[in-house]
Amino acid sequence: MGKHPKDYDVATDATPNSIRDVFGKANTIAFGASFGVIGVLPPRPAGRDRRTAVEPTEVATFRSDGFYSDGRRPDSVHFGDARQDALRRDFTINGLFYDPLENQVIDYVDGRADLDAKILRTIGDPLERFGEDKLRMLRAVRFATTLGFHIDEATSRAIAEHADDIAVVSGERIGAEMRRVLVSDHAVTGLHHLNADGLERVVLPEIETADLNRLVRLLDRLGERDFPLVLSCLLTVLEDPELALTAIASRWKLSNEEVRRAESALANWKTVARAHQSPWSAVQPTLIDRDAETIVSLASAIVGADQADDAGVQLALDALGWPPEKLDPPPLLTGDDLRGLGIPAGPRYREILQSLRDAQLDGKIADRDSAIAMLSL
Numbered sequence: 001m002g003k004h005p006k007d008y009d010v011a012t013d014a015t016p017n018s019i020r021d022v023f024g025k026a027n028t029i030a031f032g033a034s035f036g037v038i039g040v041l042p043p044r045p046a047g048r049d050r051r052t053a054v055e056p057t058e059v060a061t062f063r064s065d066g067f068y069s070d071g072r073r074p075d076s077v078h079f080g081d082a083r084q085d086a087l088r089r090d091f092t093i094n095g096l097f098y099d100p101l102e103n104q105v106i107d108y109v110d111g112r113a114d115l116d117a118k119i120l121r122t123i124g125d126p127l128e129r130f131g132e133d134k135l136r137m138l139r140a141v142r143f144a145t146t147l148g149f150h151i152d153e154a155t156s157r158a159i160a161e162h163a164d165d166i167a168v169v170s171g172e173r174i175g176a177e178m179r180r181v182l183v184s185d186h187a188v189t190g191l192h193h194l195n196a197d198g199l200e201r202v203v204l205p206e207i208e209t210a211d212l213n214r215l216v217r218l219l220d221r222l223g224e225r226d227f228p229l230v231l232s233c234l235l236t237v238l239e240d241p242e243l244a245l246t247a248i249a250s251r252w253k254l255s256n257e258e259v260r261r262a263e264s265a266l267a268n269w270k271t272v273a274r275a276h277q278s279p280w281s282a283v284q285p286t287l288i289d290r291d292a293e294t295i296v297s298l299a300s301a302i303v304g305a306d307q308a309d310d311a312g313v314q315l316a317l318d319a320l321g322w323p324p325e326k327l328d329p330p331p332l333l334t335g336d337d338l339r340g341l342g343i344p345a346g347p348r349y350r351e352i353l354q355s356l357r358d359a360q361l362d363g364k365i366a367d368r369d370s371a372i373a374m375l376s377l
Contacts, residue, residue: 001115001147010040010059011085011097019059029056036061036079064088083108090129090136091143092121120149126158135169137162138177138199145181145190156197163198174203175252182230188216203251206244211237217305222297228261232298241266264291265298272299275312281358287319288328296320332360332371341372 012019019038020028029039039056062085064078086095092111099106109123120143122129122136130136137159144151151159166174181190191207194200200207218233219225231248235241245266249259268286272295275283286295300313319327333356335349343352356374359365365374 008057010057011062011082012059013062013079013081014059015061015079019061032058032060036063060085082106087123089123090133090139092123093143093147093149095123118147118149119152120144120147120155121152122155122158126152126155127162130158130162130165134162134165135173135177137166137197138169138174138203141190141193141197141199142177142181144193145186146184148186148189151193151197159197159199164202166199167202171251171253175254178203178252179227182234183225183227187219187225187230188212191215204248206238206247207234209239210234214305218301221301221304228258229265229294229297231258232262232265232294233301235262235266236298236302261291261294264289265294268295269299269302272296272316273303273308273312275315276309277312279358279362281361283316284319284327284361287316292320329360331357332365332368337368341375343375 014022016030016036016038019040020030023040027041029041031037031039037058037060040059041054041056044054061079062082064080064084064087082097086097086108089095089109092109092114094111095107095109096111097106098104105112114121120140122140140151140155140159143149181187184190191200191204191210191212194203195207215234215237218236219230222229222233231245235245238244242263245259245262248254268289271278271283271286286292289295296313296316299316300310302308303310303313331353333353335345335353338349338352339345343349352375356365356371359374360371365371
């Protein structure tokens with residue numbers, strides 16, 4: 001497809017023990033030896049600290065798989081040849097081998113034809129492939145979405161027949177696939193695939209009543225797509241965004257940071273959209289928030305999708321480019337200053353300091369003397 005691989009998987013007829021003999025036990029990791037997978041460490045340059053982390057290359061022995069009783073891993077494996085190894089894999093486009101010595105693609109499953117036709121098809125009987133690993137149904141959606149492929153009719157029909165079986169897959173694995181669906185250029189197409197094949201009942205039931213046409217308009221206005229930002233866009237087209245976020249976070253096992261960024265964007269985008277109509281003291285705290293970029297990006301997407309006045313967004317974008325001392329100037333007075341001025345300590349301190357801060361940000365006072373003068377009013 002003309003894309004540069006992010007990594008390489010190596011397959012061979014050498015057994016795990018043979019692989020370790022070739023490279024040496026000190027240079028290999030038997031992290032999947034029972035499934036025929038050995039990690040081979042790269043050579044260490046002279047002088048390199050041995051504590052420095054290195055990424056092993058996975059070297060797998062050609063194999064055929066036994067029964068998958070848990071719907072994820074084979075109960076047994078049998079070492080075999082390249083053809084048998086290809087036939088156990090999930091989709092034809094993933095069943096291709098490349099021989100680097102011969103500069104030749106080896107195709108036992110008609111994967112190249114499906115690549116050319118942009119078709120996603122299982123290798124062999126789709127019911128068998130999905131029975132081996134239920135997550136493959138969602139992987140089909142992910143590949144079709146990220147690659148812009150069509151799902152083969154028999155493959156799609158098998159997903160629809162067994163969509164509810166995806167419930168046995170862990171939330172972490174489902175979440176990993178859905179992150180990749182949502183950040184792709186064809187995210188909404190992926191959501192349509194979920195609906196068409198019934199996977200949404202388990203994976204994302206909230207989209208049953210979602211306005212996906214509006215989501216298209218929102219996503220079209222994003223620059224770089226990262227998951228919390230796309231998630232926040234999705235949440236705005238659902239009936240109850242806050243409730244949906246709680247459910248999705250639990251279902252997909254989202255990280256605290258992902259949840260926090262989406263929550264911040266949902267809670268504060270209107271502040272940015274109305275920034276040009278609001279006192280600066282009401283806007284500035286949002287722009288110094290650690291999630292300010294996500295908040296502003298969501299506001300920009302919503303304002304653009306609605307073809308509304310973008311003056312507030314432009315003001316916020318300009319402010320994010322200001323030097324720190326302008327965007328977030330130090331306060332004119334502190335609690336210590338109030339004590340030094342003879343003001344009794346207590347809950348009023350917070351109110352006093354906040355009123356001084358608001359006046360400072362709104363340009364009503366600009367120095368310590370004017371802040372003290374304000375206290376005497």
